[in-house]
Amino acid sequence: xxxxxxxxxxxxxxxxEASRLTGDATLEDLESIRHxxxxxxxxxxxxxxxxxxxLAITVLCVTGYLIGRPLPTMQIAEAYDQFVMGxxxxxxxxxxxxxxxxxxxxxYWAFVGNSHARQMFYVPIFNPRFWRELLWExxxxxxxxxxxxxxxxxxxxxxxxxFCFMTLGLTFMIGTGWALYAEGAGQGSLPDTAMGWxxxxxxxxxxxxxxxxxxxxxxxxxxxxxxxxxxxxxIMSRQSMVSTMISGHRMFKDDRID
Amino acid sequence: MSTIETFYDVMRRQGITRRxxxxxxxxxxxxxxLGPAYVPKIAEAMETKPRTPVIWVHGLxxxxxxxxxxxxxxxxxxxxxxxxxxxxxxxxxxxxxxxxAEAALQDTIEKYKGNYILAVEGNPPLNEDGMFCIVGGKPFxxxxxxxxxxxxxxxxxxxxxxxxxxxxxxPNPTRATPVHKVITDKPIIKVPGCPPIAExxxxxxxxxxxxxxxxxxxxxxxxAMFYSQRIHDKCYxxxxxxxxxxxxxxxxxxxxxxxxxxKMGCKGPTTYNACSTVRWNDGVSFPIQSGHGCIGCSxxxxxxxxxxxxxxxxxxxxxxxxNADKVGGTAAxxxxxxxxxxxxxxxLKRAQKKNEEA
Numbered sequence: 182x183x184x185x186x187x188x189x190x191x192x193x194x195x196x197x198e199a200s201r202l203t204g205d206a207t208l209e210d211l212e213s214i215r216h217x218x219x220x221x222x223x224x225x226x227x228x229x230x231x232x233x234x235x236l237a238i239t240v241l242c243v244t245g246y247l248i249g250r251p252l253p254t255m256q257i258a259e260a261y262d263q264f265v266m267g268x269x270x271x272x273x274x275x276x277x278x279x280x281x282x283x284x285x286x287x288x289y290w291a292f293v294g295n296s297h298a299r300q301m302f303y304v305p306i307f308n309p310r311f312w313r314e315l316l317w318e319x320x321x322x323x324x325x326x327x328x329x330x331x332x333x334x335x336x337x338x339x340x341x342x343x344f345c346f347m348t349l350g351l352t353f354m355i356g357t358g359w360a361l362y363a364e365g366a367g368q369g370s371l372p373d374t375a376m377g378w379x380x381x382x383x384x385x386x387x388x389x390x391x392x393x394x395x396x397x398x399x400x401x402x403x404x405x406x407x408x409x410x411x412x413x414x415x416i417m418s419r420q421s422m423v424s425t426m427i428s429g430h431r432m433f434k435d436d437r438i439d
Numbered sequence: 440m441s442t443i444e445t446f447y448d449v450m451r452r453q454g455i456t457r458r459x460x461x462x463x464x465x466x467x468x469x470x471x472x473l474g475p476a477y478v479p480k481i482a483e484a485m486e487t488k489p490r491t492p493v494i495w496v497h498g499l500x501x502x503x504x505x506x507x508x509x510x511x512x513x514x515x516x517x518x519x520x521x522x523x524x525x526x527x528x529x530x531x532x533x534x535x536x537x538x539x540a541e542a543a544l545q546d547t548i549e550k551y552k553g554n555y556i557l558a559v560e561g562n563p564p565l566n567e568d569g570m571f572c573i574v575g576g577k578p579f580x581x582x583x584x585x586x587x588x589x590x591x592x593x594x595x596x597x598x599x600x601x602x603x604x605x606x607x608x609x610p611n612p613t614r615a616t617p618v619h620k621v622i623t624d625k626p627i628i629k630v631p632g633c634p635p636i637a638e639x640x641x642x643x644x645x646x647x648x649x650x651x652x653x654x655x656x657x658x659x660x661x662x663a664m665f666y667s668q669r670i671h672d673k674c675y676x677x678x679x680x681x682x683x684x685x686x687x688x689x690x691x692x693x694x695x696x697x698x699x700x701x702k703m704g705c706k707g708p709t710t711y712n713a714c715s716t717v718r719w720n721d722g723v724s725f726p727i728q729s730g731h732g733c734i735g736c737s738x739x740x741x742x743x744x745x746x747x748x749x750x751x752x753x754x755x756x757x758x759x760x761x762n763a764d765k766v767g768g769t770a771a772x773x774x775x776x777x778x779x780x781x782x783x784x785x786x787l788k789r790a791q792k793k794n795e796e797a
Contacts, residue, residue, distance in 0.1 A: 246764075249763070250750070250751075251683060251685060252683060253687070254683065254684050254686075254687055254693055254698065255682075255684070256684065260678040260679050260681075260682040261678060263682035263683065263684070264682060264683075265682060266681050266682065267681040267683075269683070324785075324788055365672065367668070377658065378658065380658070381658035381659060384738075384739035385709065385738045385739045385740055385741070385744065386669075386708075386710075386711075386738070387709040387735060387744045387752055388744070389709075390709060390752075391751070391752045391754065391762075391763050394764070395754075395763050395766065397767065398763065398764075398767020398768070398770060398771060401767065401771050402767075402770055402774045405771065405774050405775050405778055406774060406778065409781070413781075413785055416789075417789060
């Protein structure tokens with residue numbers, strides 16, 4: 182324990198207890214909290230990924246829905262001069278490719294970026310204190326706790342949501358999506374070589390379509406919760422939320438160390 | 440093996456001229472996607488190789504595969520291949536019956552051990568020790584296992600043998616089981632469809648008899664030459680799909696114009712088969728051309744993919760009428776509502792706290 186952040190009125194283990202428990206706060210972070218009340222959390226590549234990803238997902242959800250339930254029949258021109266469904270599908274595929282490249286870039290950044298860039302990719306399920314903190318955060322959302330805690334990266338609840346909906350969810354959507362794309366690309370194509378085995382596993386493409394479609398709704402539900410929680414936390418918690426994903430800095434509203 | 444005649448011998452005996460024989464070779468080469476250089480190779484193989492015996496057994500099925508098979512567009516394909524097969528054993532088409540038929544089966548197995556092809560139409564039900572399908576006084580599953588034991592390869596004809604079809608649809612009371620789940624130690628080629636296209640069936644058989652090997656298979660064990668693309672990929676209505684021009688209701692103006700049947704539940708985009716290229720009944724038509732969507736009959740569990748007339752599959756776990764949009768949309772609405780309530784309570788709490796502090 183660095184004596185720099187030792188406060189004489191507190192026991193050592195109480196200092197920034199919550200921050201340390203989330204697992205990603207380094208000593209430097211704790212020091213930063215103490216004197217600058219701002220931590221540089223999200224590096225530029227993470228922020229760029231977040232917004233590109235958000236845009237791609239929005240496009241994917243809208244166009245994906247329209248692929249499952251196409252727009253009413255339009256007679257703008259002869260069929261050879263009209264490409265409405267074609268453009269909808271093109272937008273879907275283009276956004277999906279951007280999302281895929283972005284996701285791989287994000288995984289790469291987990292290796293070379295700062296410690297916060299890694300948080301989304303694992304959940305410390307074997308740490309009992311993580312579960313206790315998760316429960317605590319749940320209580321905060323159930324209005325059973327009066328004051329929120331400080332977190333540098335994701336709070337435990339957000340951490341689990343990020344892992345399930347983004348790390349696992351995006352993997353699922355990218356996997357099933359490319360398996361579906363492989364159907365049009367044809368056997369022996371690169372998408373088919375990479376993901377075609379998934380269709381072999383699910384057997385019926387109609388089933389694969391349904392799974393991909395349900396995945397979309399899971400992502401939509403995540404979006405609702407994510408946007409609501411970000412805004413709510415921005416207002417009610419003790420740190421910045423929305424602006425952090427723009428500037429990268431997590432700013433803290435008080436200097437209490439609990 | 441010297442006593443076994445060649446394919447060519449059989450054909451000539453059937454009264455087929457050499458000219459017709461060469462036509463048949465050309466047609467087969469084209470159907471299999473082979474170049475002109477293969478025509479003499481097919482001809483040579485058929486002239487010189489002893490014919491491969493085929494045993495054709497029937498389990499739980501409706502005989503639509505056989506019906507389709509004997510309507511192969513090119514009469515020669517039907518006559519030639521069928522006569523070669525019926526020489527051995529096919530309880531639907533053979534002249535013999537009863538004990539004589541069963542003896543013929545046993546003879547063929549004994550005589551050509553390890554050299555015959557077993558063609559299976561239908562599938563064995565496994566519940567109640569297989570009592571739901573009795574052939575020659577015994578459960579079909581026993582005949583299947585017996586015939587498969589010394590087979591060189593197995594052809595699973597149709598959706599029944601390949602995937603289970605209607606008798607295996609949920610809740611599958613007889614536990615009808617596709618062939619590859621019963622026989623696991625033999626090369627199996629699946630030729631799904633309900634029924635499969637006649638030309639596809641004769642093409643597959645001819646390929647195996649001629650080249651003495653299985654055709655190239657896809658991941659699901661289907662011959663890649665006929666099942667590597669979806670109906671949708673080669674559908675003549677595809678331009679209307681890309682244009683976003685769909686039939687909205689049966690018999691509307693768009694239906695008369697021949698627009699895409701996607702919204703009417705056409706399973707063309709999820710079905711691998713050759714209907715849109717080979718077509719049916721001598722190339723006359725296929726379901727989509729006749730104004731009805733594809734029902735996906737050559738896909739695994741096609742009876743359990745909801746209505747033939749819905750684009751989105753019903754997900755029965757969430758109620759009979761629930762599809763992905765209804766399930767997902769309801770969940771999203773519930774979460775959205777919960778978020779709104781949560782936001783309201785949060786605001787109230789915050790106001791309350793401010794009052795207390797003030």
